[in-house]
Amino acid sequence: MKKCTRVVATALSIAGIPLAQASAQRAATPIASRYRTAANKIISASLADSAAWMRLAELTDTFGHRQSGSAALDSAIDWIVAGMKADGLENVHTEPAMVPHWVRGVESAALVKPRAVKLHMIGLGMSVGTPAGGITAPVIVVHSWQEMTAHASEVPGKIVLFDVPFTNYGETVQYRGGGAVQAAKLGAVAVLIRSVSSGSMQNPHTGWMGYDSAVKKIPAAALSVEDAAMLARMSARGQALVVSLTMNEQMLPDAPSRNVIAELRGSERPDEVVVLGGHIDSWDVGQGAMDDGGGAVAAWEALRTMKRLGLRPRRTVRVVLWTNEETDGRGAEAYRDAHRSELPNHVMAMESDNGVFRPLGYRVTGGRKALAAARDIASLLAPLHATKVSAGGPEADVEKLAELGVPAMSLDVDDTRYFWYHHSEADTMDKLDPREMAQCVALMAVMSYVIADMPVSLPRADAVDSAAAAKKTR
Amino acid sequence: MKKCTRVVATALSIAGIPLAQASAQRAATPIASRYRTAANKIISASLADSAAWMRLAELTDTFGHRQSGSAALDSAIDWIVAGMKADGLENVHTEPAMVPHWVRGVESAALVKPRAVKLHMIGLGMSVGTPAGGITAPVIVVHSWQEMTAHASEVPGKIVLFDVPFTNYGETVQYRGGGAVQAAKLGAVAVLIRSVSSGSMQNPHTGWMGYDSAVKKIPAAALSVEDAAMLARMSARGQALVVSLTMNEQMLPDAPSRNVIAELRGSERPDEVVVLGGHIDSWDVGQGAMDDGGGAVAAWEALRTMKRLGLRPRRTVRVVLWTNEETDGRGAEAYRDAHRSELPNHVMAMESDNGVFRPLGYRVTGGRKALAAARDIASLLAPLHATKVSAGGPEADVEKLAELGVPAMSLDVDDTRYFWYHHSEADTMDKLDPREMAQCVALMAVMSYVIADMPVSLPRADAVDSAAAAKKTR
Numbered sequence: 001m002k003k004c005t006r007v008v009a010t011a012l013s014i015a016g017i018p019l020a021q022a023s024a025q026r027a028a029t030p031i032a033s034r035y036r037t038a039a040n041k042i043i044s045a046s047l048a049d050s051a052a053w054m055r056l057a058e059l060t061d062t063f064g065h066r067q068s069g070s071a072a073l074d075s076a077i078d079w080i081v082a083g084m085k086a087d088g089l090e091n092v093h094t095e096p097a098m099v100p101h102w103v104r105g106v107e108s109a110a111l112v113k114p115r116a117v118k119l120h121m122i123g124l125g126m127s128v129g130t131p132a133g134g135i136t137a138p139v140i141v142v143h144s145w146q147e148m149t150a151h152a153s154e155v156p157g158k159i160v161l162f163d164v165p166f167t168n169y170g171e172t173v174q175y176r177g178g179g180a181v182q183a184a185k186l187g188a189v190a191v192l193i194r195s196v197s198s199g200s201m202q203n204p205h206t207g208w209m210g211y212d213s214a215v216k217k218i219p220a221a222a223l224s225v226e227d228a229a230m231l232a233r234m235s236a237r238g239q240a241l242v243v244s245l246t247m248n249e250q251m252l253p254d255a256p257s258r259n260v261i262a263e264l265r266g267s268e269r270p271d272e273v274v275v276l277g278g279h280i281d282s283w284d285v286g287q288g289a290m291d292d293g294g295g296a297v298a299a300w301e302a303l304r305t306m307k308r309l310g311l312r313p314r315r316t317v318r319v320v321l322w323t324n325e326e327t328d329g330r331g332a333e334a335y336r337d338a339h340r341s342e343l344p345n346h347v348m349a350m351e352s353d354n355g356v357f358r359p360l361g362y363r364v365t366g367g368r369k370a371l372a373a374a375r376d377i378a379s380l381l382a383p384l385h386a387t388k389v390s391a392g393g394p395e396a397d398v399e400k401l402a403e404l405g406v407p408a409m410s411l412d413v414d415d416t417r418y419f420w421y422h423h424s425e426a427d428t429m430d431k432l433d434p435r436e437m438a439q440c441v442a443l444m445a446v447m448s449y450v451i452a453d454m455p456v457s458l459p460r461a462d463a464v465d466s467a468a469a470a471k472k473t474r
Numbered sequence: 475m476k477k478c479t480r481v482v483a484t485a486l487s488i489a490g491i492p493l494a495q496a497s498a499q500r501a502a503t504p505i506a507s508r509y510r511t512a513a514n515k516i517i518s519a520s521l522a523d524s525a526a527w528m529r530l531a532e533l534t535d536t537f538g539h540r541q542s543g544s545a546a547l548d549s550a551i552d553w554i555v556a557g558m559k560a561d562g563l564e565n566v567h568t569e570p571a572m573v574p575h576w577v578r579g580v581e582s583a584a585l586v587k588p589r590a591v592k593l594h595m596i597g598l599g600m601s602v603g604t605p606a607g608g609i610t611a612p613v614i615v616v617h618s619w620q621e622m623t624a625h626a627s628e629v630p631g632k633i634v635l636f637d638v639p640f641t642n643y644g645e646t647v648q649y650r651g652g653g654a655v656q657a658a659k660l661g662a663v664a665v666l667i668r669s670v671s672s673g674s675m676q677n678p679h680t681g682w683m684g685y686d687s688a689v690k691k692i693p694a695a696a697l698s699v700e701d702a703a704m705l706a707r708m709s710a711r712g713q714a715l716v717v718s719l720t721m722n723e724q725m726l727p728d729a730p731s732r733n734v735i736a737e738l739r740g741s742e743r744p745d746e747v748v749v750l751g752g753h754i755d756s757w758d759v760g761q762g763a764m765d766d767g768g769g770a771v772a773a774w775e776a777l778r779t780m781k782r783l784g785l786r787p788r789r790t791v792r793v794v795l796w797t798n799e800e801t802d803g804r805g806a807e808a809y810r811d812a813h814r815s816e817l818p819n820h821v822m823a824m825e826s827d828n829g830v831f832r833p834l835g836y837r838v839t840g841g842r843k844a845l846a847a848a849r850d851i852a853s854l855l856a857p858l859h860a861t862k863v864s865a866g867g868p869e870a871d872v873e874k875l876a877e878l879g880v881p882a883m884s885l886d887v888d889d890t891r892y893f894w895y896h897h898s899e900a901d902t903m904d905k906l907d908p909r910e911m912a913q914c915v916a917l918m919a920v921m922s923y924v925i926a927d928m929p930v931s932l933p934r935a936d937a938v939d940s941a942a943a944a945k946k947t948r
Contacts, residue, residue: 061708064591117538120899201675201900202760226902230761233903234535286676287704425594426675428700429707 029376031454038311038453039380039446045305046442052301052356053434055083056294060287060429067284068324069101069255077258077280080300080321084262087304089319091265094258097334099324101255102126104284105248109192109221111231112136113242120202120224121192122424123247124176124209125283125327127220134246135159135190135219141235145182156187159243161223163232166198169419173207180220181212190245191220194228199420202226206283207423208327219247257281259331260321264306266452268314273342274452275318275349275406276302276444279325279397286427290418294432294440295352295411296321302445313453315347322397325353332397336404343404347458348451351395352411355418356432356440359384359411362447363392366407367461374409377450384439388412407458409447411440503850505928512785512927513854513920519779520916524908526775526830529557530768531903534761541758542798543575543729551732551754554774554795558736561778563793565739568732571808573798575729576600578758579722583666583695585705586610587716594676594698596898597721598650598667598683599757599801601694608720609633609664609693615709619656630661633717635697637706640672643893647681654694655686664719665694668702673894676700680757681897682801693721731755733805734795738780740926742788747816748926749792749823749880750776750918753799753871760901764892768906768914769826769885770795776919787927789821796871799827806871810878817878821932822925825869826885829892830906830914833858833885836921837866840881841935848883851924858913862886881932883921885914 046052059076066073077094084092102125109121141161142148148160160183162175179191195205202224211217223231235241260280266272278295282288303319306312323331336343348370350362361381364374375389393399394408402408421427451458520526533550540547551568558566576599583595615635616622622634634657636649653665669679676698685691697705709715734754740746752769756762777793780786797805810817822844824836835855838848849863867873868882876882895901925932 057707058711061704061711062589064589115536115538200904201677201894201898202902203675203677226760226900226904229904230535230902233531237532237535286700420675424675426700428676428704430674430700430703 031376031450032379035380035450038449040383041309042305042311042445042449043383043442045309046438046445047435050434050438052297052441053432053437055301056289056297056432056437057429059297060289060293065282065284065286065288066280068099068257068281068327069103069252070284073257073281073323077260080260080280084260084300088307089262089264089303091261091263094260095334095338097257097259097323097330098254099257099330100327101252102327103250103252105129105250107221107247107249109223109243109245111241112244114234114239119227119243120204121221122204122206122285123249124220124222125206126209127180127247127249128217129247129249130190130219130245134244136242136244137189139231139235139241139243141232148183148186152186155183158188159190159192159245160188161192161228161231163194163228165194166196166419169196172196176207176222177210180209180218181215184216184218188218190218192228192243193220193222195222195225197225197419197422197424199417200225203424203426205423206285219245221245221247257323257331259323259335262300262303262319264303264312264317266314266316267312270316272315272345272347272457273318274315274347274448275320275401276448277320277322277397278352279323279331280321281323281326283326283423285423286421286425287429288427289429290355290421290427290431291423292325292353294356294437298352298356298437298440298444301441302448305441305445306449311449313449315452317448317452325396329396329400332400336400343401343406346401346406348407348409349398349401350409350444350448351398352440352444353395354411354413354415356437357413357415357418358436359386359413359440359443361386361388361412362443363390363410363412364407365391365394365402367459369459369462370407373458374447377447380446380450381443384442386439386443405460407460411443413440505850505924506853509854509924512923514857515783516779516785516919516923517857517916519783520912520919521909524912526771526915527906527908527911529775530763530771530906530911533771534763534767534903539756539758539760539762540754542573542731542755542801543577543726544758547731547755547797551734554734554754558774562781563736563738563777565735565737568734569808569812571731571733571797571804572728573731573804574802575726576801577724577726579603579724581695581721581723583697583717583719585715586718588708588713593701593717594678595695596678596680596759597723598694598696599680600683601654601721601723602691603721603723604664604693604719608718610716610718611663613705613709613715613717615706622657622660626660629657632662633664633666633719634662635666635702635705637668637702639668640670640893643670646670650681650696651684654683654692655689658690658692662692664692666702666717667694667696669696669699671699671893671896671898673891674699677898677900679897680759693719695719695721731797731805733797733809736774736777736793738777738786738791740788740790741786744790746789746819746821746931747792748789748821748922749794749875750922751794751796751871752826753797753805754795755797755800757800757897759897760895760899761903762901763903764829764895764901764905765897766799766827768830768911772826772830772911772914772918775915776922779915779919780923785923787923789926791922791926799870803870803874806874810874817875817880820875820880822881822883822922823872823875824883824918824922825872826914826918827869828885828887828889830911831887831889831892832910833860833887833914833917835860835862835886836917837864837884837886838881839865839868839876841933843933843936844881847932848921851921854920854924855917858916860913860917879934881934885917887914
């Protein structure tokens with residue numbers, strides 16, 4: 001993850017079902033009893049080795065990060081397809097999607113007054129470049145939209161630095177996504193932001209930013225948390241700051257890419273489909289291990305685990321590794337459009353895109369009945385202490401399906417450190433723990449297996465849910 | 475800190491004084507009672523504002539890092555001298571030292587086979603450069619001296635990568651200090667190490683390395699923890715690695731530098747001296763805020779706090795900000811040599827060089843009587859929960875005085891994150907907390923004030939201590 005248009009997940013209480021009562025019900029449900037043996041088999045097999053972590057390490061060490069339009073992404077997709085076929089998975093194929101092809105160029109930022117300091121920067125994804133000679137301009141430091149508005153008369157001709165400390169992603173990322181437009185409206189020549197990050201060691205964080213066709217496009221880059229804070233301190237001391245910014249980023253014509261599909265066909269109702277997946281593209285930094293190689297490989301491993309245990313459910317389980325989550329979500333749109341006629345038979349769609357850290361449980365959309373069923377099934381994860389189920393927005397790729405009524409789930413993980421590494425050079429294999437990743441594999445496999453096999457389909461949202469959903473504003 | 479020749483601090487029990495008994499004695503001592511009011515005044519004044527942190531921020535934002543031989547170090551020294559005079563401190567002056575003048579050049583490392591990846595690297599301090607075209611050679615990955623020895627026949631012509639996970643500084647830093655010599659003896663053409671760091675976000679860590687005049691000098695650099703681990707994984711998969719290393723580092727002729735001195739002259743015994751300080755030089759990365767701008771400014775602020783509270787002790791309190799701790803300790807040698815005749819009257823010398831993080835207490839050398847007295851005085855720090863006193867080796871600058879019998883103390887702090895930032899671009903102001911730094915100021919001020927004022931001088935090591943010290947090998 002994540003684009004900044006994402007709905008922020010929030011924990012909601014389930015109308016009419018007190019937690020204690022729900023918990024008491026859980027212990028007695030036939031579903032939990034029926035699938036305990038299968039779930040325990042899946043958990044044991046997942047935790048027996050470090051296969052998932054090793055596979056992800058080989059993927060990311062061999063191909064590195066996998067930006068939309070890059071040769072590395074294409075090669076990684078070929079490697080995954082070959083591996084899925086070698087695993088004996090079914091109906092392994094790719095499905096096409098044209099994706100934006102934005103490329104980073106040579107880029108740098110430096111404080112030139114009151115003293116020369118090279119700054120730790122990274123251009124924001126989709127940003128235009130600077131003119132060839134770069135942009136050298138005075139800097140105005142602000143800490144909020146309100147502060148910029150209050151100083152609007154000082155903005156023309158300046159570089160605006162949004163030095164906004166991290167609160168939560170949904171709140172802070174607005175400056176990354178919308179900073180260039182808002183500053184350009186007031187006459188700024190470029191925008192810098194404090195990296196959207198909850199912890200830093202001089203690693204600046206990229207990520208999606210947007211333009212408005214009615215407003216001049218100005219270059220946008222992130223500084224490290226450290227450098228943004230330093231400039232803010234200097235400015236607060238009354239020092240006049242001048243920064244030089246050079247970015248040779250370019251938007252090339254759309255490039256072909258692919259979603260990857262693999263299945264275990266259902267034994268009784270093969271046309272009913274449970275989807276699980278992650279996104280295979282990443283930003284052009286680090287290894288894209290956490291965001292989202294881990295989610296993609298965990299989904300793949302979940303399916304492989306069912307296959308090798310001989311657990312073939314009644315319905316089809318389908319792994320989808322979406323392309324282009326980071327820059328435009330074209331993979332998710334392509335999957336939705338290619339499978340639109342099947343969507344009424346999509347029983348559930350699950351994505352992992354918060355890092356394969358220690359799993360806590362699941363976030364669920366799709367109504368109170370789906371939530372109750374998920375809570376029931378999640379009781380099977382008690383051996384992993386990952387039985388937490390809460391209502392919460394879907395990840396970006398699955399959101400396209402959830403919008404059309406497919407119940408959606410996300411892996412809920414201990415993401416304490418997620419925003420330390422996210423979209424930066426520090427998104428690397430060493431940040432992931434083999435055992436925690438194996439636990440995530442177990443969570444994806446247990447939930448998708450049970451939902452694909454249980455006698456009654458996972459219920460969809462009813463009228464009560466729809467009314468509740470209508471009340472919430474986006 | 476720290477050069478790798480440092481003796482690692484170890485907690486020792488005090489011969490013959492069980493802790494419970496020592497604690498019971500503490501509550502009743504006349505010293506603790508006598509100085510409670512003064513100590514509380516110092517603590518309140520130190521914690522009343524963020525002056526120390528603000529001063530350090532201004533120092534480091536204005537001058538940046540302060541490498542031996544750099545113009546920034548010279549300017550920072552001038553700024554400090556002016557500030558100390560403005561504070562009304564006494565006998566403010568500098569004392570000369572000639573320092574090594576090693577300079578980093580353009581440097582880079584890249585994996586060239588099996589795929590092209592730019593590596594996150596930093597040359598080790600004092601390293602020679604590569605030939606102009608760089609060095610491109612196969613890499614052999616080892617995890618210990620033993621493993622290199624076992625594969626000695628494979629080393630000639632190769633770059634040795636010591637991929638040694640961090641255990642503790644004293645143990646792991648040996649590969650940084652001695653890796654080039656040991657690998658060159660076996661015919662290596664260059665050395666890479668996994669950064670000596672307990673946590674990483676792609677920030678490689680520099681630090682001192684040494685050569686042996688009898689062994690060919692080969693270039694030495696650190697990789698980020700992430701990149702070293704990646705190369706080790708690839709090598710373990712049987713992939714042949716080739717790395718290209720370019721370093722234009724140079725050793726210039728020794729440069730003039732200065733220690734900074736400021737005093738509060740003693741009211742009764744001005745010739746008896748309590749020293750407190752930190753080192754004012756840093757590596758050429760980050761802001762040198764934690765290592766050791768924080769220690770230097772905390773010592774300065776401790777003296778200023780006594781001054782503004784009108785606390786003039788019987789003996790002289792002297793702040794010494796040493797130059798050149800990082801690359802050769804020439805400032806410490808110069809101080810020792812210039813003040814050699816005074817050293818019998820040096821009652822105590824204290825340095826802070828582990829970061830001005832949340833203070834725990836003090837580490838003390840100089841014998842069991844000094845330790846007992848320190849424990850007594852430290853009871854005054856109960857309001858800060860910083861009463862821990864343990865035996866432990868001095869910091870590098872004070873070590874030169876401790877070797878000649880001066881009782882030594884170090885600030886003991888919660889250094890959990892010290893080795894995340896140490897000697898890297900991430901050693902910046904935002905890592906330090908204003909309140910924690912103020913607490914460190916209080917610790918330095920209380921201990922040095924009481925020792926400078928108490929009726930009986932802090933006892934020196936006696937025969938029992940000397941015999942015990944002789945048993946310990948360096």
